Amino acid sequence: MGRKRTGRFWRCAAIALAVATGGHAAWAQSVPVGGGVVQGPGTPGPIKRGKAPGYDFQDQYIGIPGKSVADNMEPMIDHPDQTAEVGKKLADLQRKTGKKPNIIVFLMDDVGWMDFGFNGGGVTLGAPTPDVDKVAAQGLVLTSAYSQPSCSPSRATILTGQLPIHHGLLRPPMYGEAGGLNGKPTIASMLSAQGYVTQAIGKWHVGENEGSQPQNAGFDDFRGFLSVSDMYTEWRDPNFNPEVALSPTRSRLIEEAPFNKYDVHAAKGGKIENVGLITVDYSRDLDQRWANYAVDFLKRQKGGSKPFFLYYGTRGCHFDNYPNAFYAGRSPARNDYTDCLVEMNDIFARLYKTLEETGEIDNTMIVFTSDNGPEQEIDPHGRTPFRGGKGSTWEGGVRVPTFVYWKGMIGPRKSDGLFDFADILPTSLSLAGVKGAAMGEKMGAGNYLDGVDQTSFLLADNGASNRRSILYFWNTQFAAVRMDEFKFTMLTQDPYAMTPNGNHGGFTGTVSQTAGGTMFNLYANPQEDNSVAIRHLPIAIPVGAEIARYQQVLRKYPPKVQIGFTTGK
Template identity: 65%
Template sequence: MKTTNWITFICGICFTGFLQAQEPVKVTGKKGYDQPNQYLVKKSTVLAPNMEPVMVNEQQNSNVKKKLADLEKKYGKKPNIVIFLLDDVGYLDFGFNGGGTAVGNATPAIDRYANNGLILSSAYSQPSCSPTRATIMTGQNQIHHGIQSPPMYGQPGGLEGLTSIAKLLSGQGYTTQAIGKWHIGENDGSQPQNVGFDDFRGFLSVSDMYTEWRDEAFNPEVVLSPERYDYINKLPFNKSDVHAVKGGKVENLYEITTDNIQDLDQKWMQYGVEFLKKQKGSKKPFFLYYGTRGCHFDNYPNDYYKGRSAARTSYSDCIVEMNDIFNNLMKTIEETGEAENTIVFFLSDNGPEAEVAPHGRTPFRGAKGSTWEGGVRSPAFVYWKGVIEPRKSDGLFDFSDLFNTSLSLAGKPGADLAKLVPASTYIDGIDQASFLLDPNGVSNRRSVFYCWNEKVAAVRVDEFKFVALPQILNSVVQAGHIGGFSGTVQQSAGSNMFNLYTNPQEDETIGIRHIPMGIPLQAEYLRYLEVLKKYPPKKQIGLD
């Protein structure tokens, strides 16, 4: 009872005067400084019953509202939106996060755009690719949209019945284009052209599903067994690079093999370049969702990139190729005169797939499939020429925020978004437009929740992370490449809490010593459990 009273007391505290600068603030007569992007003892505001509460930063909201109005007046349309989503790429793979040349794969073009934009050091995905992609599309975490693990080889999954970002942006007058990896469902109602995209070019599943059962170096037990090979070949999943237009059927362009997959990213890049060229001078803004094939295993570098990285691994060669692909798309945006009216989000769908070498790098504990930082903290930046000033921020940003932020840029900010989705739909995203576009912007998000299937595994507020369901990645095996899909999940004893600034490796719990910070942190965890009572978890596909 005493704990409950303390939680109620802490949650009831309301502080005013949120920080509006990136510099620490000295409070007269008090010890120390107040830091930007720190909200542990501040109260959030509910904008709508079915939306996550936000931190209201009035001045930056006002500044950015005017900035966006001036831009629309100048260009005669809302801003273009590009989401460039890599596959299984690690936080430390790029120079702007300390990797790049230092790990044997130079990324000069990516680094240049990152360093001229807003680098987000605490941007969070879901633990694996399909959940993350569905989160971007719906503004919901995997607990709410129900796609909790990747559908493989004909397994069910999908977006059918959910409200997608493409559908809503289309309703706001946007041309909507999807290119590359989809992997959110192959059933007709979940395909890109049926959830709001005007056009789609790419594949419906995931890289290894097109090659691993064809490659005797990886799966000789399949390739060298005719009956097993035929079994996989007859499973109900699409095996082609495809094209589709809104409301139409998928057209199979050609079947993907171990020979031609090496050119897939180049073909998609060219399709993207052609799309961008068509948008030159258009009166309509565009939304481009671009999901690369790289660098999900298995990587088959084409002749130009084979051995081109200093590391000379198939993975690092692929990173070098991704650098060039991103550069070519960005150059096209520049050449078409759209750069100053285009916001670009650069992200990876999760951390590195550590079970299969060679793979990406992360400085954090864990990897893809886990809710340790290495599984969900993504390399990320946001670029908008002449609009976003170069800076770095550790303000919390969740991939669900892409949904709200994109709709805000399209003219539906804050609570206006709640009117565009069913009342039964809970939006986990936050409108972060003012955070990104104000030169002194701070995050509008108080907390990030880490999801494991339909459960909340952990919560972060400020630098503190409370873990309710820790994953023990080496609890089953101790040899080989151990990643997030290995090991077991256990119930915490109750005091597993980490300071991600002093201990980003998450190997030293501070729960007992730092109870004063643990109380409001656990209160936030309990708040979201109450949300789940009103908006229950949904499960379409999961691991348990």
């Protein structure tokens, strides 16, 4: 970043914090380090400590400092009791199976928090998802799981364990734009080093340059496409882009643009091989083609001596959805988005059934989620009960439908404990045997690990989150921080500011700074339309101080930009 942009970044964040906390930004410096140990009774409900009035509750950490793990790792909340409980669980399982656990990340595209039945959607919205809901009901449903505002930043966060401000993919690269992983250590390369078979299937979209392609980012094998669904079809479809599709000159311009237009395959260290040109017709069956590939992969792992990591990114339900003959009209709502949701349910069911048939279900942790909130510029689209959508840092843009399933290891429950996509990498590493400060060493000098190890949260019978806060960024700008039920906001997106008519999502409108004292209680006001900061300064001060803490992190590990928006760089 240039000096001018960096200065602006620090100045905006510092002013917002100073106003909100009455000039007490230094408060964060007085918080003792090395804390973060929380001892609870291990049972649901309130925690009564001493004779003070009221109760403390699990997963509420305002007033509890984080525990430092390593200089280049995010502090965490330590729960010794649940860590010991989970350690015994995992040791017993490994003695039984003789190998480390398998890990699957099932990542959908643009699916909203409320689309699936386990969060109130499903049949209610004319898109029944019975198989997904059944598995979710047997696992841990995370009601406060967070992505990034859009797909490429989210995917890079899963792969690197870093927030976009550190991995540098601040928005999706489109139509041949540069921007990618550029040799960063990834979850795949780290798990591969621990003896895992690593497979990526489906949407990639974290850079098409050779060094950022999956076969060069730690994966043994890849089948999918390198970019995003609409980029292959929208310019071919005269219903959406007649100005291109019906102009030979303009069509040729896109055909010659420097991006791969194929469904591809690649083996580790090899070159991309084109499998099929992605036309409108080809895209109708793309998710089924990938599902077939995944089923074949899982069957090959049956009885294998090595554990596997499967990173599965669906094409659906990113616009434009072109249902195949079997799924067209298959949802009661009968639109292409809800038809796609039904297909996603069936694809997940196929993978789950294959795990059962191969005998790997007992030794496999499944993380089921979506890369961001619902896109809202193009109808029909997904649904969220929260304000905003994809492209914004409102809750609707970044709070995503998520559950974690592991038969016999995770009991059925719901938790509002905080979970970030960055946590997937350190949690997976921990399951593979790399723990504590060793994770920071694996990241390498100069790389900050924004994720925290959530193994004990996920696997303990009544596990509490090990994450103290959620940090929201829009481009290079610090937008907000959440601690417990409170969200302190410095930057907002107003989709109606310039275009009062039409569909409005996170990519439409303007971005503006708050006056400095904007804080929402997400329990009382999930729509984020009533600030409580001034009345609740005793909360706003410590929540705002979390911003100052992370500013110090960014001074040691500066922001990086591979690709971003012009505004606010």
